[in-house]
Amino acid sequence: MSATTDRQALVLGASRGLGLVLVGELARRGWRVIATTRSDGADLRAVADASDGRVTTETLEMTSPEQLGALRERLAGRRLDLLFVNAAIDRGDLPVHEVPTGMFTEVMITNALSPLRALEALRGLVAPGGTVAVMSSEQGSITRNTEPGYELYKASKAALNQLMRSYATRHAGDRQTKLLIDPGHNRTRLGGPDAPLDPQESIPAVVDVLEAQAGAPGLRFLDRHGETVPW
Structure with a gap:
C-alpha cells in the first residue's frame, strides 16, 4: 500500500x-478516488x-468491453492501491421458472460477468500489494440460502463469487489482495427503504475491512465486520 497521502482508488459504479x-x-x-458513472x-x-x-469522475458503461478498454487507456500510467467494482441490479422476486430469458441474461451479465470483465480489463493498473475487491452479498452464500425468495439475484451473486474464485486461482501469483465484500442489507434503491442498515454507518465499516486486509x-469473502461469510 502506498503512503497514506498517496493512496489511489478506482471505484466502478459510484453514481x-x-x-x-x-x-x-x-x-x-x-x-484520491476515480469514480465511474454511466452518466x-x-x-x-x-x-x-x-x-x-x-475525487474525479469517469463515464463508463461497465457492461461494454469497449468502454472498459477505453477507460484502461485513459488511465494508463496510473498505479492503484484499490480497484473496487460495485455493480448489481435486481429485477424482482420471481421464482426462477417464471424468469424470462432476457431478464435472466441481463441480471447475470450485470451482476456476474461484467464485474469480472472489469477486473480483467483494469487489473494491470493495480500495484503489487494492492487490492481488487467486488461488492458481493450474503445472498450469494449457498450455505445461507435457507429462506425463500429472490432466486435470480441470489444466483447472480453466487455466480459472481464462483467467478471471483476462478479469477483468484488464475492470478494466484500476482501479489494482489482479492476480496468479496458483503456490506449487509442497506437502505438503497436496491436494498429498499425497509432495510435495517444505513449506508452511512455500514460503508465506513467496509472501508475499515478494505484497509485492514x-x-x-489469497481471496476472502468477508462481511462489513471482517468476518468470513460461508461460501
Whole structure:
C-alpha cells in the first residue's frame, strides 16, 4: 500500500447507493478516488465538487468491453492501491421458472460477468500489494440460502463469487489482495427503504475491512465486520 497521502482508488459504479457512499468515505480518509458513472450523475458530481480535488469522475458503461478498454487507456500510467467494482441490479422476486430469458441474461451479465470483465480489463493498473475487491452479498452464500425468495439475484451473486474464485486461482501469483465484500442489507434503491442498515454507518465499516486486509494474500469473502461469510 502506498503512503497514506498517496493512496489511489478506482471505484466502478459510484453514481448512487453504496458506491457513492464508498467514494465519499475513501475521500474523507485521504484517498484520491476515480469514480465511474454511466452518466453525469448529480450526486456523484456533488461529492467530487466538495472533495477538494480528491475525487474525479469517469463515464463508463461497465457492461461494454469497449468502454472498459477505453477507460484502461485513459488511465494508463496510473498505479492503484484499490480497484473496487460495485455493480448489481435486481429485477424482482420471481421464482426462477417464471424468469424470462432476457431478464435472466441481463441480471447475470450485470451482476456476474461484467464485474469480472472489469477486473480483467483494469487489473494491470493495480500495484503489487494492492487490492481488487467486488461488492458481493450474503445472498450469494449457498450455505445461507435457507429462506425463500429472490432466486435470480441470489444466483447472480453466487455466480459472481464462483467467478471471483476462478479469477483468484488464475492470478494466484500476482501479489494482489482479492476480496468479496458483503456490506449487509442497506437502505438503497436496491436494498429498499425497509432495510435495517444505513449506508452511512455500514460503508465506513467496509472501508475499515478494505484497509485492514490490504496486502493479505489469497481471496476472502468477508462481511462489513471482517468476518468470513460461508461460501
